[in-house]
Amino acid sequence: MIQKGMWWKLSGIILFLYVLWGGMTIPLRPGITSINPSSAKTGDTIELKATGYNTHFASVRNGRAWLKLDSVHAIKALNWQSENNNEVTFRFILPQTLPNATEVFPLHLIIDNETDGAFVHPNALFLSSSTDTLSFDAIPWTKHELGQFNDHQGIQFPYRSILNETIRNTFFHVALWFAMFLLLIFGVVYSIRYLSTSDYEFDRKASAYTNIAVLYGIFGILTGSVWAKFTWNTFWTNDVKLNMTAIALLIYLAYIILRGMNYDQDKRARLAAIYNIFAFIALIPLVFVIPRMTDSLHPGNGGNPALGGEDLDHTLRMFFYPSILALFLIGKWIAELTIRFERVKDHFYLKKS
Amino acid sequence: MNRISEIFLKELVVEFRQKYALGGIFLFSATIVFLVYKVFNQVSGLEWSIMLWIITLFAGLNAIVKSFVQEKKETYLYYYCLFDPLELITAKLIYNILFLGLLFISILIFMSLFLGFPVKDPALFFMGSSLGLTGIAIILTFVSLIANSEQSGSTLMSVLSIPLILPIMMLLLKITAVSLRLISDTSVDQDVWMLAGIDAIMLGTVIVLFPFLWRS
């Protein structure tokens, strides 16, 4: 028997299951984890060994690879030799000359085959001149056409070199922050409504939503810490976003303390509502403006907002937005339970006195 | 306008009537500066700027807690009959901003006496400081209004206000560091604007919210 008003709770659960299923089962796009050697000189013939992740090198029939400088300059690998799915060796004959007058070239490795599709490992090989006298000739660099690339099949998440599989944390850690913000917005709206109506129901709602938002914030800090340990190799850095979220959490913990004070109900509710509105407004520069102005270690930063183009590609979006919604709905559900508890408690003590 | 200045003058009179309390705050800052001087003997620019702002923050916190704790509930009722909330909050804000400014300048004088004055870009320093102090004064005024009329008022006050002040503090420390030439940052103008923006937002919010706070 499904009660009335149950549909959004169930959809929250279903969405979360969808995110868990999709977020954990969909494979990553193939990528390169390491390259050996990482530097070479002009005129060398090198055996370039690439270690891949989620690749199918051994079963490939038509594998190709290039070392690419820019859209015009590239050289093609002579052979494709692989013992297992994750290791492949190419032989490149590097030209005697550099294409233009720069001392060191970062070359990108492009690998293309019919199973994995085409993928790039940027700055794979650093090429420098073998002689002191620099000679430039672009012709050996422009002989090889890149031609048509294969597409990869099915839905796959993008591969990022340090993030690896933890890119899936986008659905949990990043979505937590967004859900937290939605809950805070609900809290502040109820605070405003309390001030204009003086109805305790709105005070209960504001408090419950803000509480669950703070809980999400604590989860966000903890999950972020774990994620940071395995990508940035530290639990806490001096990164601006971390500082700002820590301050935001402190502000809201102060709200919880204020709400827990032993004032009479009317005064407590009004002070809490006023502080909540003030805190929310103080939060806006904290969360939206200052992090944008400063460089951050977070993906997509250095001036860009976190949701910019390539960082959140459409496969991630397919699970990122549902995840925000799911976490928000679960939070709303728990907030609702708290509200109902507080309501019963208030009625009980009101009747008693 | 007339009434604002009236309230303002009244605050001033009340403040000066309690000469000991007022003197206590200035003595407190002087003592702390002297203590810092005795502990460090020689301070670097970084320590100077940090000490300056920490002392200012805590002296200001003490001062504004005091100015509200001394007011009785009856006084508030009296004000409530007499004044418009907007006038009252304006007067209080102006008073607190000026008071905090005075406190800051006196701390600055003590600091220069004992520890030197390493500021290389006074224009930026005073610009940033005045904006930052305005913001701190606005937050302290607002929080003291929330936290007053309660026994544990001063604890609650520091719990509520310090997290709110932290972002301003961080911007201030950065601006001070730039004005001391400890770091070079071309985008420091942006920080100054940011500080001004925070001040404006806080001021607007306080003015909008004060009537609700005032009803008690």
Place this chain on the structure above:
Amino acid sequence: MKFKSFLYNLLLNLTWIMLLIPVTVQAQAMDFLRSTGKIYTVVVVIAIIFIGLAIYLIRLDNKLTKLENHIKNEQ
């Protein structure tokens, strides 16, 4: 209160275990979290969210039980 003392004991035991585990084992645990493209980091993150929500719900449950007892005593 039974629950609280249980939690306390658990915490104490866990601390002891953490202290007794040699450093190499901890290092192994770290390596395990890094294996297969750091996928277990994601598992830990999900576990944190789940455990956190569970703790919140347990606390709410306890508070509800207390209130129920109060109401029962009144009647």
